[in-house]
Amino acid sequence: xxxxxxxxxxxYGTRFLPATKAIPKEMLPVLTKPLLQYGVEEALSAGCQxxxxxxGRGKRAIEDHFDISYELEQQIRGTSKEHYLDEIRAVMERCxxxxxxxxxxxxxxHAILTGEALIGREESFAxxxxxxxxDNGEGKTVLHQMVxxxxxxxxHCIVAIEExxxxxxxxxxxxxxxxxxxxxxxxxxxxxxxxxxxAPSTLAIIGRYILVPKIFEILARTEAGRGGEIQITxxxxxxxxxxxxxxxxxxxRRFDCGSVEGFVEATNYFYRTRK
Ligand code: G1P
Numbered sequence: 001x002x003x004x005x006x007x008x009x010x011x012y013g014t015r016f017l018p019a020t021k022a023i024p025k026e027m028l029p030v031l032t033k034p035l036l037q038y039g040v041e042e043a044l045s046a047g048c049q050x051x052x053x054x055x056g057r058g059k060r061a062i063e064d065h066f067d068i069s070y071e072l073e074q075q076i077r078g079t080s081k082e083h084y085l086d087e088i089r090a091v092m093e094r095c096x097x098x099x100x101x102x103x104x105x106x107x108x109x110h111a112i113l114t115g116e117a118l119i120g121r122e123e124s125f126a127x128x129x130x131x132x133x134x135d136n137g138e139g140k141t142v143l144h145q146m147v148x149x150x151x152x153x154x155x156h157c158i159v160a161i162e163e164x165x166x167x168x169x170x171x172x173x174x175x176x177x178x179x180x181x182x183x184x185x186x187x188x189x190x191x192x193x194x195x196x197x198x199a200p201s202t203l204a205i206i207g208r209y210i211l212v213p214k215i216f217e218i219l220a221r222t223e224a225g226r227g228g229e230i231q232i233t234x235x236x237x238x239x240x241x242x243x244x245x246x247x248x249x250x251x252x253r254r255f256d257c258g259s260v261e262g263f264v265e266a267t268n269y270f271y272r273t274r275k
Contacts, residue, residue: 129207
């Protein structure tokens with residue numbers, strides 16, 4: 001059972017300036033729902049009950065979003081508009097939110113290590129990067145699929161992957177390994193954002209992970225890598241060398257909402273399919 005999901009949410013969202021000057025990028029909405037809420041709903045669908053959010057300066061809107069707004073409740077209660085609050089109320093009832101702040105932006109690995117205070121070293125946990133927005137229609141969500149694999153490989157880390165065009169390898173963590181069953185690879189090597197001619201494959205990690213607690217100990221001694229940042233990919237490589245990392249080709253569709261193009265694509269797609 002995976003009960004906790006970590007959400008690194010301290011990044012600046014530079015690519016969305018000026019929109020992200022006073023609003024966290026995780027709060028940008030696709031239709032009427034902030035990206036982070038989609039992530040939290042996915043974690044709920046996978047059985048998580050604790051949402052552990054690593055925030056930073058200027059991110060208070062996130063905490064307010066997952067809290068009761070008494071003024072709003074009072075204004076809207078008993079009116080025809082009350083149903084607009086249904087979804088967020090349902091989310092808040094079903095889980096607990098915990099927060100810590102990442103004081104310096106030293107990379108995704110560092111953000112995950114900062115989350116140790118919320119996760120502890122007792123159990124495996126999930127990580128969702130909210131700007132990778134996934135849709136599965138009526139089917140099982142990506143994290144739900146991964147939790148089911150984790151139940152069969154409990155002492156393994158799992159990363160979600162998808163095939164990408166070779167000219168984009170320098171935007172992702174790239175994995176290569178041996179196929180052990182349909183859609184599942186035992187990772188032998190992984191590299192953070194390799195140049196297209198140096199990439200060991202075109203299988204890219206997307207923002208869904210299940211990690212074993214041992215990862216914290218490894219992250220604590222992982223040195224800065226690509227871009228001068230502490231990379232989760234580098235820490236995972238140590239476990240991959242012991243055969244303990246699986247890469248899963250998920251079912252569903254993923255949008256890169258960290259880019260304006262992906263964000264617009266997601267918006268159009270959700271408008272067409274969810275309106
Ligand atoms: C991060 C990870 C990368 C992964 C990507 C998925 O990169 O470092 O390995 O492929 O998320 O979205 P970022 O997009 O934060 O630069």
